Amino acid sequence: xxxxxxxxxxxxxxxxxxxxxxxxxxxxxxxxxxxxxxxxxxxxxxxxxxxxxxxxxxxxxxxxxxxxxxxxxxxxxxxxxxxxxxxxxxxxxxxxxxxxxxxxxxxxxxxxxxxxxxxxxxxxxxxxxxxxxxxxxxxxxxxxxxxxxxxxxxxxxxxxxxxxxxxxxxxxxxxxxxxxxxxxxxxxxxxxxxxxxxxxxxxxxxxxxxxxxxxxxxxxxxxxxxxxxxxxxxxxxxxxxxxxxxxxxxxxxxxxxxxxxxxxxxxxxxxxxxxxxxxxxxxxxxxxxxxxxxxxxxxxxxxxxxxxxxxxxxxxxxxxxxxxxxxxxxxxxxxxxxxxxxxxxxxxxxxxxxxxxxxxxxxxxxxxxxxxxxxxxxxxxxxxxxxxxxxxxxxxxxxxxxxxxxxxxxxxxxxxxxxxxxxxxxxxxxxxxxxxxxxxxxxxxxxxxxxxxxxxxxxxxxxxxxxxxxxxxxxxxxxxxxxxxxxxxxxxxxxxxxxxxxxxxxxxxxxxxxxxxxxxxxxxxxxxxxxxxxxxxxxxxxxxxxxxxxxxxxxxxxxxxxxxx
Ligand SMILES: [Zn+2]
Numbered sequence: 001x002x003x004x005x006x007x008x009x010x011x012x013x014x015x016x017x018x019x020x021x022x023x024x025x026x027x028x029x030x031x032x033x034x035x036x037x038x039x040x041x042x043x044x045x046x047x048x049x050x051x052x053x054x055x056x057x058x059x060x061x062x063x064x065x066x067x068x069x070x071x072x073x074x075x076x077x078x079x080x081x082x083x084x085x086x087x088x089x090x091x092x093x094x095x096x097x098x099x100x101x102x103x104x105x106x107x108x109x110x111x112x113x114x115x116x117x118x119x120x121x122x123x124x125x126x127x128x129x130x131x132x133x134x135x136x137x138x139x140x141x142x143x144x145x146x147x148x149x150x151x152x153x154x155x156x157x158x159x160x161x162x163x164x165x166x167x168x169x170x171x172x173x174x175x176x177x178x179x180x181x182x183x184x185x186x187x188x189x190x191x192x193x194x195x196x197x198x199x200x201x202x203x204x205x206x207x208x209x210x211x212x213x214x215x216x217x218x219x220x221x222x223x224x225x226x227x228x229x230x231x232x233x234x235x236x237x238x239x240x241x242x243x244x245x246x247x248x249x250x251x252x253x254x255x256x257x258x259x260x261x262x263x264x265x266x267x268x269x270x271x272x273x274x275x276x277x278x279x280x281x282x283x284x285x286x287x288x289x290x291x292x293x294x295x296x297x298x299x300x301x302x303x304x305x306x307x308x309x310x311x312x313x314x315x316x317x318x319x320x321x322x323x324x325x326x327x328x329x330x331x332x333x334x335x336x337x338x339x340x341x342x343x344x345x346x347x348x349x350x351x352x353x354x355x356x357x358x359x360x361x362x363x364x365x366x367x368x369x370x371x372x373x374x375x376x377x378x379x380x381x382x383x384x385x386x387x388x389x390x391x392x393x394x395x396x397x398x399x400x401x402x403x404x405x406x407x408x409x410x411x412x413x414x415x416x417x418x419x420x421x422x423x424x425x426x427x428x429x430x431x432x433x434x435x436x437x438x439x440x441x442x443x444x445x446x447x448x449x450x451x452x453x454x455x456x457x458x459x460x461x462x463x464x465x466x467x468x469x470x471x472x473x474x475x476x477x478x479x480x481x482x483x484x485x486x487x488x489x490x491x492x493x494x495x496x497x498x499x500x501x502x503x504x505x506x507x508x509x510x511x512x513x514x515x516x517x518x519x520x521x522x523x524x525x526x527x528x529x530x531x532x533x534x535x536x537x538x539x540x541x542x543x544x545x546x547x548x549x550x551x552x553x554x555x556x557x558x559x560x561x562x563x564x565x
Contacts, residue, residue, distance in 0.1 A: 003314045007336055009057045011074060014081045017051060021088050025095045034101035038108060044092060045373060051085060052374065053335040060333075060340055063325035064317055083132075090124055093117035110525065113375055115227055123222045128207045135207070138200045142482040145192060149185045153178065160185065161326065168271045179268040180466065186476050187468035193476045194443040200482060205439040216436040220486040225380045228527040231433065233541040234489055238426045240546035241492070245422050246457055248554050252416055253460045259562055266464040273413055274565050278349050279406035285319045285345045288402065292355060295398040300513055306366050307359070313338060315362075318355070320344035328354040330361035330388075332377060337369045349410065352402045353392055360391025368523025379524040381487065383531050385494030386501075389418075390516055393502035409565045412557070415502075418495055419553060423457040425492035428478055430457075432486055447472030496540040496549060497532065503552045 021044065028040040055078050062071040097117050099105055106114055149160045156162075166178035186193065204216040213219045217231065257265050260275060281288055289311075296307035310316055315338055317324075328343035339362035345351040364378075364387035371377050378384055392414070400407035427450075434449050435441065441449070451472035454461055463469040475481055480488050504512035519535040529539060538545040 007057055012051050012054050018088055028095055034104040037101055049334040053333055056331055056333050065323045066325050067323040090121055093120055109373055113373055116375055119222055128210055131203050131207045134203050138196055139483045142196050151181050153181050175268045183468050201435055201439050224486055228529045237540050238430055241422055241426045244547045244550050249420050249423055250460050266462050279403045279409045280349055281352050281402045282404045291401045306363050316341045318343050318345050320346050328358055330358040332365045339365050356392045356395045357388040360388035364520040367520040371523055376524040382490035382493040383528050385491055386497040387520055389494050389498030390501040393498055394505055412560050422492045422495055425488055427453045427457045429489040450475050493540050497537050499549045499553055500537050
């Protein structure tokens with residue numbers, strides 16, 4: 001059995017790839033029966049998987065060791081050729097869409113492949129190629145500006161993420177100063193952050209207009225492959241959040257204030273939850289993984305087989321080390337049918353949630369690895385996060401293994417954070433609708449709008465007179481707003497669905513698992529609403545869903561005596 005370290009990387013021959021694909025597409029057009037086209041599609045899909053496998057290996061190995069010069073160069077190569085691969089994929093889509101055997105192909109591969117292909121070609125045209133490059137360049141400018149932060153704090157020079165522990169310190173004065181240092185960086189760079197965003201909004205609007213859309217909003221939805229819901233439905237969801245979740249979050253903040261024995265929470269107090277600190281896993285990384293072995297063995301036969309598969313092939317890189325990139329992710333190496341999990345364990349509560357979260361993604365892609373086309377390996381992002389956030393809740397009974405006497409404390413903070421995230425998430429979404437539906441708004445008008453939105457969804461916020469935040473600057477720290485427009489509501493929609501798995505599993509564990517397994521096996525074979533139906537989950541867009549789910553969540557939270565934490 002091959003282990004991850006033995007998976008061989010070879011730089012793809014991109015010119016050869018393009019030539020071969022074009023030749024195959026010609027053969028596809030010439031085929032005089034459907035079987036002929038199916039045979040060619042099989043070869044084309046394998047060619048694509050070969051490229052994707054190399055591109056993923058390159059990405060993974062670069063993030064494991066960003067100082068490795070070999071993979072650094074290879075990544076540069078991949079970044080360069082990616083637009084060319086995209087262009088050739090678009091050609092492939094156009095070819096299959098105009099097949100003379102289209103309806104036979106649809107019964108073989110499913111209509112969704114063709115809907116996705118149609119959607120994809122509506123978001124791309126050669127005439128926006130330069131605009132796309134410009135958009136990428138501006139996103140990179142934002143990322144570099146954020147990464148360039150050098151902040152003097154605690155006699156050290158720190159970047160923004162290194163400030164995090166200080167921003168959550170149990171010393172209130174340190175928390176306050178660290179937050180002011182963090183947002184002070186944003187404030188000092190406000191005009192540059194405004195300029196970059198202005199230009200991003202302009203270039204995105206230009207692309208939308210060139211492609212025949214009134215605003216970027218429509219194009220943004222298409223880029224996110226939202227095939228069965230629209231702006232109006234998202235608005236219905238946001239209104240439910242305002243009516244049913246915001247009041248509960250206000251109550252939770254009051255409880256937190258009491259727990260902390262304070263007069264009122266300032267913005268820098270919000271992530272400080274307990275006088276005794278957050279719960280932490282009671283062992284080192286190897287211990288955590290051995291507990292995970294036990295957990296996945298007990299959870300189900302399927303997760304047992306899966307987790308052994310991952311461990312035996314060494315498809316997990318979990319512990320933080322020098323040179324490793326930040327964050328956590330799960331990806332998929334097509335030719336080896338192998339998911340890969342990456343994280344940065346650092347001794348906090350997040351070590352356990354990142355593991356269960358990424359295992360949720362990995363278990364889904366593993367369960368749907370026999371998908372007939374690569375387009376069905378993963379669902380769209382609002383659905384994909386159900387697998388990950390759902391797994392976080394389905395593993396609740398085992399949290400005592402990781403946190404020992406703090407199991408209840410973990411479950412409390414996990415649920416509290418999950419609920420409190422939603423109003424912020426919909427704020428980010430509503431803001432972007434305003435921005436792209438009003439592309440000529442000035443930076444000051446945008447700031448005023450952000451503040452107005454905060455007052456609706458996050459009314460408890462107290463910025464303690466800090467002018468940059470009082471005047472609506474907070475959103476400039478949210479990378480998604482700059483780099484991945486409209487990618488945010490996804491997390492909140494998925495959270496509502498993941499809560500349903502918590503509720504289901506509290507009522508009937510077996511039923512909850514059966515539904516979850518069905519959802520994982522389906523992978524990306526259906527759209528968001530189609531997948532919800534398949535797994536028997538309520539749509540967050542439907543009036544009443546948010547109210548019904550949060551009622552149960554609130555009852556659970558109310559039942560906990562948090563004064564003992
Ligand atoms: Zn995720």
